[in-house]
């Protein structure tokens with residue numbers, strides 16, 4: 001009989017199980033919302049990136065349905081062959097206006113926007129200087145580019161400067177940071193990094209996945225929040241989180257975007273969005289412009305929830321955004337906290353190594369604009385009860 005050549009995978013899963021780190025996928029039976037039915041249980045949902053509650057907003061749904069009726073369910077091709085529909089181009093034009101840049105290109109996801117961009121604008125002769133907590137899609141893009149990767153400690157601009165200062169003059173250099181770090185909710189030090197990039201002639205790139213729709217005027221992102229327009233050469237945003245649908249985009253100069261049309265592999269070799277996705281994103285941008293109070297509600301809820309967690313005595317790290325980690329340390333303990341919260345009616349996912357460092361496991365919470373105060377208070381009460389039970393507070 002043939003021995004299973006993949007048997008080592010089962011062994012690895014068993015080892016995860018023994019460490020209390022094996023997870024099964026939780027399933028939502030209805031909508032992604034502030035209260036959702038997850039694994040058959042109605043819970044307050046603190047695990048989504050649906051910051052503004054747009055995943056099921058009536059105007060996004062109506063526009064998506066209308067696009068399906070008029071344009072069908074698929075684009076049928078990659079962008080560079082026959083998959084560029086007028087609605088894709090319209091979305092890019094609107095995003096470019098919104099971000100106050102010359103041009104925008106939309107990718108299938110934020111992941112492919114980062115990985116496709118970094119890997120195509122750099123070669124193996126070049127150097128990336130990257131924050132140690134940058135997102136996996138940046139790390140993969142750096143690896144695919146085959147450029148030399150220099151990692152600086154989280155947000156440590158002096159350390160980044162020491163790296164850049166000692167680099168040879170010849171190679172191109174890309175300085176790259178997340179705008180909002182996805183596991184800690186803190187902000188990249190954009191003004192200081194921009195100054196460093198300018199001093200040494202680096203390309204400056206920011207991944208604003210968690211800032212799109214959350215920071216800056218009408219959710220224009222951290223470049224707007226910090227007032228560094230014109231100083232960041234490559235801005236990445238997502239359409240999958242606060243915008244409520246799916247996708248990623250790169251915002252920058254006309255030449256950057258035209259180059260990506262020719263060289264970014266996910267753009268060249270993977271089918272473009274269904275028109276309904278582009279239509280929903282267009283509706284979302286209109287909402288961001290017309291109803292900035294949605295973003296204000298998100299921040300009100302964030303302040304309320306973070307203050308509540310701190311009063312209870314939890315370690316919420318250095319969050320400056322609606323992403324609030326409840327840091328526990330041990331991976332199995334974080335999973336236990338998450339499971340107990342779930343039993344109490346609160347869905348807050350546990351996150352352990354390799355997503356975060358082994359001793360920084362946590363439960364990550366994200367409130368949204370659509371949570372009610374009662375729901376947030378219910379979640380805080382559950383955190384208090386379970387935290388005391390597990391000896392965390």
Ligand SMILES: Cc1ncc(COP(=O)(O)O)c(C=O)c1O
Pocket residue numbers: 109110111112114135137178180181182207209210238239240241246247248
């Ligand atoms: C910092 C960061 N960048 C990029 C991405 C990828 O975005 P998307 O989900 O649109 O692929 C994520 C999402 O997980 C993220 O957290």
